[in-house]
Amino acid sequence: EAQVTQNPRYLITVTGKKLTVTCSQNMNHEYMSWYRQDPGLGLRQIYYSMNVEVTDKGDVPEGYKVSRKEKRNFPLILESPSPNQTSLYFCASAHDGTVAYEQYFGPGTRLTVT
């Protein structure tokens, strides 16, 4: 089954404790992206990757890091999480980043930072 998977699905952590949210897709997609969803603000892009070793900032990259060492994986790293990073996070992928292709989303990771 073609899908985007994220782990963990739920995470409660404390301020300053480094964490990684994994994202993996099995569709051989070149393009991958991370979004966060907050009430009243909709989904906002954090980082995206056009291909292996090619990443760039989205609209709200502060406090996050990403890497793309393999085509299928695109982990989101929070080096020192803060309470304002409490949010619902989505990973997405597409065949590539060009106009014609729709994006597929993972199930989401709900992160709480206390």
Add this chain to the structure above:
Amino acid sequence: KQEVTQIPAALSVPEGENLVLNCSFTDSAIYNLQWFRQDPGKGLTSLLLIQSSQREQTSGRLNASLDKSSGRSTLYIAASQPGDSATYLCAVKPRNTGFQKLVFGTGTRLLVSP
């Protein structure tokens, strides 16, 4: 800066009704518009993708239209069912900020009662 608005924020209808969800965007320079469905704990599911050159797309009981010049899209759901209850999001892929991201509305929460 592209902004996407969805009105109403919430909608409650009895089963069997036909209904229309609205999406408006401020900048008509878009590549495409995508409608998603979001279910709690299940992430986003792509429903319909309309390219900027298209007027509408249909899938089963769903029909989405696009009027790029007026900055509007509608999602028509025929003969609504309780299983249609979810949050519906629209997103545009803007031209002027590149093709690497989607700009989302904040969604319409739909409840279809038996």
